[in-house]
Amino acid sequence: MSGSDIGRTTWRALTARRGDVGRLAAWSLVESLPALLAGLLVARAVDQGFLAGRFSVGLTWLGGLAVAVLIGATATGRVYRSLGAVVEPFRDHLARLVVDGALHDATRAGAHPDSAPVARLTHHVEIVRDTFGGLVMVVRGFLFTAGAALLGLLALDPMVAALVATPLLAGLVVFAAALPAMLAHQRAQVTAGEALGRSAATALAGHRDVRACGAEERTVAEVDRRVSDHAEAERTLARMSALRSLSLGLGGWLPVLVLLLGAPWLVRRGLSTGAVLGALVYVTTSLQPALHALVQGLGGGGLRYAVTLDRILRTGRTPTHGDPPADPTPGVPDPAPPAVRLAGLTFRYGPRARPVLHDFSMTLPEGEHLAVVGPSGTGKSTLAALVAGMVVPERGTVHLAGRPVATVAPTGLAGLRVLVPQEAYVFSGSLADNLRYLRPDADDATIETALATLGADDLARRLGGLAATIDPATLSAGERQLIAAVRAYLAPAPLVILDEATCHLDPTREATVEWAFARRPGTLIVIAHRISSAVRARRVLVFDEDGPLLGSHHDLLSHSSAYRDLVGHWDGVAATPGGAAAAVTSRLG
Structure with a gap:
């Protein structure tokens, strides 16, 4: 999103309410009356009154200044009323933009609603409204105050x-x-x-x-x-x-x-002494404060306004009336299907067992980074197995890249996803053969790049290089997991599922591995055993007693007691309901 898009959006918000902007300008003109007259009246009070020995005349001129100040103060109240008439419609426009974009995406992709649009509606839109109002006030204040002061200076000399x-x-x-x-x-x-x-x-x-x-x-x-x-x-x-x-x-x-x-x-x-004093009054009481407010306002609120509005415009855009229709059109390719689509999944271990998942639905777009967290036994690994097609659901469907998993042969599934379990499998043979297992055509340079990206190059050197023969029994659990991670990284499958696949790595190396997969083209699902994996993910799915909840790390801190219990006081994070995000987390299932 370019700065010109933000500028055009802001300009349209102002021109769409020309009448209200005009009233705001008119009351701002009245409000600037003290800035226009202050120096002139002080100069008259000094030259014609106090220096001339006519004390009452000086007080009369100052009384005129007091009247101008009272008029300006009255106009200030009207300014804020007019400001609301300009700002609130802009807020309503952004709210409609967010809702329309969310509904369009949900309809197009068949996705279950998530918390991101609600977060933008309740948090980002409010930030834009507040900063937009503040920017209008400081820019308006500078233009009218500085302009009035300069006119007054022209009148002086x-x-x-x-x-x-x-x-x-x-x-x-x-x-x-x-x-x-x-x-x-x-x-x-x-x-x-x-x-x-x-x-x-x-x-x-x-x-x-x-x-x-x-x-x-x-x-x-x-x-x-x-x-x-x-x-x-x-x-x-x-x-x-x-x-x-x-x-x-x-x-x-x-x-x-x-x-x-x-x-x-x-x-x-x-030039008279009073005129010199009046000029100083214009500078110190009008120009200086107006310039300070402009610089501080644009340098502070301006940044938040640009960043937040940019985020809304990026995620809330909807097709215009001139866009192609959503229905398939001859010669026009269909939109890319989501990476993962789960619809109405129900699964239980036995006919009378309590369902691990019940009527669970979720859609992950291409490029998503999801962390799945929750206490042991709540269904995290079951979800991974269902997505990977390792088990069959009692009800519901699983689609990967638009293809139903139930109809795809095992060899076809290998091209759609790669699942790395907690207990990594390494076979006797060369290190290169282990790493090429899912991508036989990978050359040595590609493998070495993958090793360096995941921080496993030192392990490769310690084992003796790509040609070295390795004995799985001599490897630690963490070393086996690192080899399995590089093998999955090299795989051509667009979806990677890490089922506690880094639990034996130290947190620094685990972060390196997860960031590498997050930057890899495709989609990443991490069944997490450390809360740091959830912090790194774009979205988090937490399993609690009431069913799965989907949201960002900050969303869930605010709205999921189960997630706060998991986080606890890790790294001093205050797990309180008043977290940074003011969003409602989607309830799934």
Whole structure:
């Protein structure tokens, strides 16, 4: 999504309510009356009143300023009413966009509704509404306040207006030039902080495993690299903040310095003492606050507005009236089917046993990263076996890439999915033969790349290279799992199911493996044994007493007591209902 899309959306939101925007501008004009008259009235009060020895005249001019302030304060209330008339329809438009997009996707893919559209409706839309209103206020305030102050300066003396406007314009140019970079570096700082948190949490949670496996140096190096990246992002962001301060100094404080240093020259030109004081009033009470509000508003709320609106536009777009119809059309290929579609699954171990799954439905689009968590015996591995076609459901259907699993031969299933169980299978033979088991045509370079990607290259060297003969009995459980993971990574199947396939790896290496599969083209399902796997996933499926629940990590922290119990106090996560996400999690089944 480009910045032009965000700009066009914002512009359409304003032009769609021209009448309300016009009323907002009219009341803003009245509100700016004190900014227009303050310097002029102070100059008159000083020159014609106090310096002339006519105290009552000075008070009269100041009384006029008080009346202007009261009128402006009355107009401020009307400004906020007009603002609501502009902002609320935009919020309603975004809400319709999110709902229409969710309904369109659900209808097209046959998916069970999930929590993401609701999250955008209840959280992201509210962020956009608040920041949009704030941006309208600060931009409107700067335009009318600064404009009124500059008109007042022109009325005092055109030369004074020029002396003030030049550094003000320079400050605005500096800020406008730095704003895109500031936004980009702010995003980079947030990303680096999240990466550091993930890396540190993984290392701390698995410090015993790290020490037992002798992976201290590698783990420390990984965390140190994340710390360095975050520190560099912070330093860069600090330099960007310095540019923001520079723009405030140029536009807000340099005019004061210019007026003070140029006061003797201005007085010799015939400017009165009151006019000099009035010019200082315009700068310090109108231009400075307006510029400060603009810079802080665009540099803070502007970033949140752009990021959040971008997310809504990316996920909430629906076909326009000119789009092709949803029904199949000769010569037009059908939309790509979802990677996994489960419809009405029911499964039990025995005719009188309690169902492990009952009327369970779920759709995973291509490229999804799902973690499945829950207490032992709740059906996680059963779900993996059903998706992989290893067991047959009592009722319901399983489709992989649009093909019903029940009608696909075992050789065909091998091309659709690869399942890696907890107990990894490694046979006697060369390491290369083990890794090529699912992809016989893989050359040595491809295998070595896969080993490096999953962090298994040191294991390959320790075993003696690709040609080395390995004895499975001499391998640890973690080494067998790592070999099985590389084998699955090389497989051509688009769907990978890791059924606790990394439980014997230390958390750092487990994170490396899962991130590698997440970046691999295709879809990833992780039956997780550590909560860190859920944090890394895009969506999480948790099994509790009431049935499966689907949502993001933060959604489930807010709305699933079973998930909070699983998380506990891992890494200091406060498992409280008031989590960061204000979304309703979908109940499946």
